[in-house]
Amino acid sequence: xxxxxxxxxxxxxxxxxxxxxxxxxxxxxxxxxxxxxxxxxxxxxxxxxxxxxxxxxxxxxxxxxxxxxxxxxxxxxxxxxxxxxxxxxxxxxxxxxxxxxxxxxxxxxxxxxxxxxxx
Numbered sequence: 857x858x859x860x861x862x863x864x865x866x867x868x869x870x871x872x873x874x875x876x877x878x879x880x881x882x883x884x885x886x887x888x889x890x891x892x893x894x895x896x897x898x899x900x901x902x903x904x905x906x907x908x909x910x911x912x913x914x915x916x917x918x919x920x921x922x923x924x925x926x927x928x929x930x931x932x933x934x935x936x937x938x939x940x941x942x943x944x945x946x947x948x949x950x951x952x953x954x955x956x957x958x959x960x961x962x963x964x965x966x967x968x969x970x971x972x973x974x975x
Contacts, residue, residue, distance in 0.1 A: 862963040866923035866937060869955030873916055876949055877909070884909055912949075915940055919956065926963045934963035 888902040919940055925933035941956030 860927075862926045862934075862959045862966075863923060865955045865959035865962070866919070866926055869941075869952040869959065870916070870920050870923050872955070873919065873944070873949050873952035876952070877912055877916060880912075880948065881909060912947075915943075923959075926959060929968060931964065931967050934960045934967065936960075938964070 884902075884905040887905060919937065922933040922937045922940075926937065937956045937960035941953045941958075941960060944950070944953030944956060947953070
């Protein structure tokens, strides 16, 4: 069964999330280059931004893989897409998160046991 709707929703979500990630990367670079006053903890903001950006980059790599796996009958990639969508809802990635949740939910609803699982 072709799953164009799930694939397109996840693909649009990935494209939007990648654009937002790139903008956040540029903002992070600007924030890291601005000299901070010599106060306690001023070095923690760049470290936090770099950590969040790297974790988000790893999640985006797996959502790109998951978007192409949703076109098959892959239940675990659909569940992963829903989980990442739920996490992205509470971040600047609100719209991609909603698209991931919708695409993953449609994929779970159309899942047919026995079609794509290794035997």
